[in-house]
Amino acid sequence: MFLGTKICGFLGAITASAIVIAQASEAQAEALTVTDIAGRQVTFAELPEKIVLGEGRMMYSIAPLTTGNPFEKIVGWKDDLVLYDPDAFRKFEAAFPADTARLINFGNPYAGDFSIEAVLEADTDLVLLDVGNLFKAEETGLVEKLGAAGVNVAFVDFRRNATENTVPSLLLMGRILGEEKRAAEFIDFYIAQMRKVTNVVDGIPAEDRPLVAIENAAGWQNDFCCWSFGPYNFGRFVELAGGVNYASTLANAYSVDISLEGLLEADPDHLIGTGANWIESRPEVSSILLGYEGDPAVNAEKLQALAARTGFAELRAVKEGNMHSIYHQFYNSPYHFIAVQQIAKWLYPDDFEDLDVDANFKELHDRFLPFEASGQFWATLE
Amino acid sequence: MVEQTIFPGAEAAELVKAYKQRHLRRIGLVIGAAMVLSCLVVLDVITGPANLSFARTFQVILDPSIASPKEQVIIWKLRLPVALMAVTVGAMLGVAGAEMQTILNNPLADPFTLGLSSAASFGAALAIVLGWSVVPGVGGLFVTANAFALAMITSCLLFLFTRLRGVTPEAMILVGIAMLFTFNALLAFLQYGASELQLAQLIFWQLGSLARASWGKVGVCFAVLAVVLPYFMSRSWALTALRMGEEKAAALGVNVSLLRMSVLAGVSLLSAVAVSFVGAVAFVGLVGPHIARMIVGEDQRGFLPLSALCGALIMSGTSIASKAITPGIVYPIGMITSLIGIPFFILLILGQRKRHWQ
Numbered sequence: 001m002f003l004g005t006k007i008c009g010f011l012g013a014i015t016a017s018a019i020v021i022a023q024a025s026e027a028q029a030e031a032l033t034v035t036d037i038a039g040r041q042v043t044f045a046e047l048p049e050k051i052v053l054g055e056g057r058m059m060y061s062i063a064p065l066t067t068g069n070p071f072e073k074i075v076g077w078k079d080d081l082v083l084y085d086p087d088a089f090r091k092f093e094a095a096f097p098a099d100t101a102r103l104i105n106f107g108n109p110y111a112g113d114f115s116i117e118a119v120l121e122a123d124t125d126l127v128l129l130d131v132g133n134l135f136k137a138e139e140t141g142l143v144e145k146l147g148a149a150g151v152n153v154a155f156v157d158f159r160r161n162a163t164e165n166t167v168p169s170l171l172l173m174g175r176i177l178g179e180e181k182r183a184a185e186f187i188d189f190y191i192a193q194m195r196k197v198t199n200v201v202d203g204i205p206a207e208d209r210p211l212v213a214i215e216n217a218a219g220w221q222n223d224f225c226c227w228s229f230g231p232y233n234f235g236r237f238v239e240l241a242g243g244v245n246y247a248s249t250l251a252n253a254y255s256v257d258i259s260l261e262g263l264l265e266a267d268p269d270h271l272i273g274t275g276a277n278w279i280e281s282r283p284e285v286s287s288i289l290l291g292y293e294g295d296p297a298v299n300a301e302k303l304q305a306l307a308a309r310t311g312f313a314e315l316r317a318v319k320e321g322n323m324h325s326i327y328h329q330f331y332n333s334p335y336h337f338i339a340v341q342q343i344a345k346w347l348y349p350d351d352f353e354d355l356d357v358d359a360n361f362k363e364l365h366d367r368f369l370p371f372e373a374s375g376q377f378w379a380t381l382e
Numbered sequence: 383m384v385e386q387t388i389f390p391g392a393e394a395a396e397l398v399k400a401y402k403q404r405h406l407r408r409i410g411l412v413i414g415a416a417m418v419l420s421c422l423v424v425l426d427v428i429t430g431p432a433n434l435s436f437a438r439t440f441q442v443i444l445d446p447s448i449a450s451p452k453e454q455v456i457i458w459k460l461r462l463p464v465a466l467m468a469v470t471v472g473a474m475l476g477v478a479g480a481e482m483q484t485i486l487n488n489p490l491a492d493p494f495t496l497g498l499s500s501a502a503s504f505g506a507a508l509a510i511v512l513g514w515s516v517v518p519g520v521g522g523l524f525v526t527a528n529a530f531a532l533a534m535i536t537s538c539l540l541f542l543f544t545r546l547r548g549v550t551p552e553a554m555i556l557v558g559i560a561m562l563f564t565f566n567a568l569l570a571f572l573q574y575g576a577s578e579l580q581l582a583q584l585i586f587w588q589l590g591s592l593a594r595a596s597w598g599k600v601g602v603c604f605a606v607l608a609v610v611l612p613y614f615m616s617r618s619w620a621l622t623a624l625r626m627g628e629e630k631a632a633a634l635g636v637n638v639s640l641l642r643m644s645v646l647a648g649v650s651l652l653s654a655v656a657v658s659f660v661g662a663v664a665f666v667g668l669v670g671p672h673i674a675r676m677i678v679g680e681d682q683r684g685f686l687p688l689s690a691l692c693g694a695l696i697m698s699g700t701s702i703a704s705k706a707i708t709p710g711i712v713y714p715i716g717m718i719t720s721l722i723g724i725p726f727f728i729l730l731i732l733g734q735r736k737r738h739w740q
Contacts, residue, residue, distance in 0.1 A: 084577060110581060111574050217579050222522040223594045227582065250710045257586070259593065261460050262431035262710025264452055282513050284524065311455040 034172050037131045037165050038155040047178045048125035048152065049073055055109045055130050056081030059092060060333035061158060061170060064186045064368035065179050071096050073177065075122045076104030083281045085329050087291035091371045109133075116145055124151050126176065131157040131165070159332045160254065162233050163240060166190065166334050186334075186368055193337040193360055194240075197344040200351050201242035210269035210347050212243035213258070213317075217328060218273025219286035219306050225260040233331050234274060234339070241343035243270065260311050270346060271317040273306060274328035275299075288325040294376030299325070303381045322346070323381040330377075335364060342378045408684035411677060415691040419469065422698040426465040429702055431709040432456050467595035468701040469694045470603035471656045472666055476693020477607075478652040479667030480674065480686060481614060484621050485642045485649075486551040487628075492668035493653035496540055496554065497561030498533045499662035502654065503588050504565040505532030506661075507572040510584050525587065526658045533654035536561050540650075541643065549639040554646075589714030590661030592701055599659050606655050610648040611690065617641065618682035625680050665720045666693050669727050676730045696723045 032044045053059070056077045063070040071092075082089045082105075093100045104122055106114060109130070119127060127146060129137055134155055137143050143153045156172060157165035167187055174183020214234045216227040228247035229235035232254045235245040246268050247256040275288030286306065288299050303325055307318050317323050324346055330339040338361050345352045357378075365373040428439050434453065442449040442457050449457065478493035486495070494500075505528035508514045520527040540557055547553040576584060614621070620641055623631040632638055653667070670693035671685070678684035697715075699722040704713045 080577065108575050108577070110576065110578050220579055221583055223525075223596075224586075224591070225593075250708055255582070257712040258710055259431060259705075259712045261456050264456060265432035266710070284513060284522065310459050314452045314455050 032175065034154070034175055036154040036172060037157045037169055038134050040155065042152050042154045044126075044152060044176070048176060050075045050123050050125050051176075052104075052106065052114075052119055052122065052124050052127045053077040054114075054128055054133060055332075056089075057085065057329065057332050058128060058130075058156070060088075060329070060335060061156075061173060062177070063092075063370060064334070064364070065170065065174050065177055065183050067179065067182050069096060069099065070370060071099035071103070074099070074103060075124060076106050076118075078106050078109040080109050084278060085276055085291060086280050087277050087293040087375060088329070091292050091374075095370045113140065114142055116142070116149070119146065119151060120149055126152045126154060128173075129153060129155050130159065131155040132160055158334060158336075159233060161236075162331070162336055163194075163236050166336070170334060189364070189367065190334060190337055194340065196355060196360075197241055197337075197340050197352075200348075201240065201344065204242050204348070204351075209242055209244050211246055211266065212238045212270045212272060212343070212347065213246040213263055213266070213268040214238060215271065215273040216255070217278075217287065218275060218325065219288065219302070220278065220282075222284070222286060225309070225311075226258050226263065228256045228258045230254055230256045234272075237330075237336060237340045238272070238343055241340050241347055243343065243347050264311055264314060267316045269317060270322045270324065271315060272324045272326055272343065272346075274331065275302075275325050276328040287328075288379060290325060290327040290375075290377050290379070291329070292373075292375040294327075296376050296379065299376060299379050300382060303379055307381050318381065321381060325379045327377040335361075338364070338377065346380070404681075408678055408681070412684060412687045412691065415688055415695065419691055419694055419698060422695060422702065423465050423469060426468065426698055426701050427457070427461050429705055430456065430461055431705070463595040463597055463600050464592045464701060465698070466600045467592055467603065467660065468697040470600060470607060471592075471660050471663070472670070472694035472697025473611075473690040474603060474607060474652040474656045474693070475663065475667040475697070476670035476674070476689040476691070477611060477614065477686065478649045478656070479693070480671035480689035481621070481645050481649050482667070483671055484625060484682075485645050486555060487625075488551060488555065489672070490668070491555075492664070493649060493656070494662065494664065494667065496558030497536055497563075497565055498650065498653050499657050499664075500562050500565035500569065501536035502529040502533040502657040503662055504569045504572070505529040505658075506587050507569050507576075507584055508532075510587065511572045511576045511580050529658035530654050532565075533657060534650065536565070537646065537650035537654070540646070544643075549642050554642075586714060587661050588716070590663040590716035590719075591712065591714055592660055592704070593712050594659070603655060603659065606651055607690075610652055611686075613648060614645070614686055615683075617645070618686055621645070621686075622680060622682045661714075661716065663697075663716050663719055665723060666696050669723050670696055673723070673727060673730060676734055699723075 032047065034042050036042055051073050052075055057080055059070065059081060062074070066072065104118065106118065114127070137153065146153055154172065154176065156169040158169060167190070170183055170187050170190070174180050214228050216229055216234065229245070230251050230253040231239065231245060231248040235248050238245040239248070246266055247258055250256060250258065273288065275290050277289045277291045277293065278285050278287050279289055286302060288302050288306070290299065303323070307313065307323055312318055326339055326342060330336045338357060341355055341357045341360060345355055345357060361377065362373045365371065428436050434456065439457060442453050446454065446458060475493055482491040482493055482495060483489060505516060506525050508516065509525040509528040515524040515528065516531040517527040540554065540561065543557040544553050573581065573584065620631065620636045623634050623636050624638065624641065628638055671689040673692045674685055674688035678688050696719055700715050700718045703722055704715055704718050707713055
């Protein structure tokens with residue numbers, strides 16, 4: 001009996017290993033084909049082990065999708081995270097110092113160019129690019145040349161059509177990274193967080209929705225107001241949060257330059273500027289320094305200064321305490337559900353009284369990110 | 383022949399009469415253009431996304447104390463500086479272009495021919511992309527200050543080179559072209575390293591905008607015009623003589639080199655200030671003077687003021703059009719100036735019977 005159990009256990013173990021081996025070889029034999037955000041079919045003979053990121057800020061989505069070290073498969077990136085979100089970079093650096101030091105820097109993501117030789121030199125299997133670089137990458141023959149050298153290129157998008165493309169981008173990245181289960185968990189979390197707002201907002205009639213003006217990178221330029229978003233990105237976040245986005249009423253474009261006089265005339269109910277820690281790379285900006293090292297006392301003063309710009313004191317939003325600032329990098333990150341939630345809370349404080357954005361932000365970090373939440377990510381003029 | 387000069391006859395009286403008529407016609411044209419310009423300025427001030435009536439706008443301008451705070455901001459801080467900035471910058475570019483064409487004896491010259499706008503753009507890019515300030519202690523105005531400084535440094539270099547190689551139009555243009563390409567290359571370097579926001583800011587700066595206007599800047603523009611324009615007017619006979627040919631001008635007692643250098647200094651100052659305040663606005667300085675020349679001819683007494691007025695008219699029209707396309711959206715003026723001026727320019731070319739550039 002005892003022997004029998006042992007034999008059975010042994011046989012079971014053999015069968016189990018045989019199944020595992022069979023599955024593994026099956027997986028190896030079966031190439032992985034995915035459709036990227038540009039609609040291209042990308043086929044991998046095996047899962048890529050060495051990945052180059054077309055933007056450093058893609059780490060915002062790679063980090064929650066990987067269970068261990070998010071840099072494990074990353075060999076190189078561009079320096080936008082280091083330069084334009086130094087707070088987040090230092091968080092990654094503190095958690096994985098050896099990796100951030102090891103990564104090859106491919107320079108400026110907006111130049112839309114890659115040193116193909118350097119990519120090949122690093123034995124890269126895959127280059128992940130932002131879909132905004134699709135045209136340039138095809139024009140310069142980057143995709144074709146890398147393809148000829150056996151390097152795959154896949155496009156993702158967290159910016160242009162952020163809310164529409166986040167889930168497909170995460171799915172794609174999860175499959176490529178071999179983290180499908182983790183990706184499914186994170187996508188589920190993302191959808192649940194987004195629904196917390198949209199389920200309530202759906203019931204609000206169009207005529208009751210407040211007018212909201214977005215000021216993109218408020219304080220970046222000292223003598224010009226304002227850059228804004230049409231029905232994309234932060235403009236879309238406002239719409240999802242139940243607001244009418246001012247610049248969407250003017251133009252159906254990603255980026256819209258609105259005039260101060262037009263803003264004064266429209267006199268929106270809420271004015272929301274975006275800000276991040278840009279002062280390290282550009283000391284002259286008067287932006288709100290939101291991020292992991294954001295200091296509420298410093299930012300309160302900076303927000304006062306932005307409200308004191310020519311003409312702004314006459315805006316109803318400023319007078320009624322509805323001038324806000326929010327972390328700019330939500331515009332290029334799957335964490336934009338935090339922006340949607342906080343904007344909804346600003347627009348409808350009663351309906352969203354129970355929505356605890358801080359807690360949700362903390363949950364995001366506790367469950368999915370390799371570091372703790374800290375700093376300040378949004379602020380309202382006092 | 384001798385008799386005629388000693389005893390002026392009926393023919394000479396005719397000449398004098400014709401001269402007086404031409405003179406009156408010139409004055410009439412200048413006054414007419416000035417009147418059209420005032421109408422455009424009024425139109426510029428009363429148009430905008432905010433719905434303020436014509437009467438109300440004027441009451442607020444005449445008596446600022448009656449304005450609501452919002453009207454105060456819209457009219458006094460936003461519309462008036464922009465409208466006056468359009469006029470002064472347009473006039474500066476018109477004058478600068480007119481005299482550049484004159485001293486270089488080249489119909490394709492404009493205020494930026496000698497690479498000034500590339501230098502200014504490079505200066506602005508230094509500030510926007512690298513955060514470098516060429517002039518210390520200017521604070522938030524460092525983009526403007528950099529653009530101005532680089533444009534003036536370029537014209538100093540130009541002076542230096544032309545001193546070495548002789549003050550001929552050829553030498554000036556060739557050195558200018560060298561400057562142009564140098565700064566364009568340097569600018570491309572900076573653009574390549576720029577972030578999304580920096581690139582947006584840089585392109586917006588280069589395409590030009592009146593939205594950055596302020597009373598201080600309008601004041602500077604007026605001051606520069608008030609110094610340079612009377613000087614050019616005082617040299618108008620010499621400049622007219624220069625257009626007849628270098629030798630003829632020299633024979634009439636004009637120190638051609640000195641004239642070229644001093645006018646170039648004035649033109650540099652005008653263009654550097656204009657480009658640093660509103661960005662590299664092409665076309666106004668090139669076509670404004672041509673329109674003036676086709677209407678009034680080469681005589682600088684009419685040509686110079688009318689060039690200023692034509693430049694101002696194009697810029698004022700641009701300011702109105704840029705607000706009218708989509709109320710509430712700011713369009714860069716660089717892409718509108720050409721569209722405003724070209725129909726009129728084409729009409730004039732079609733209507734001309736003689737060649738206007740000799």
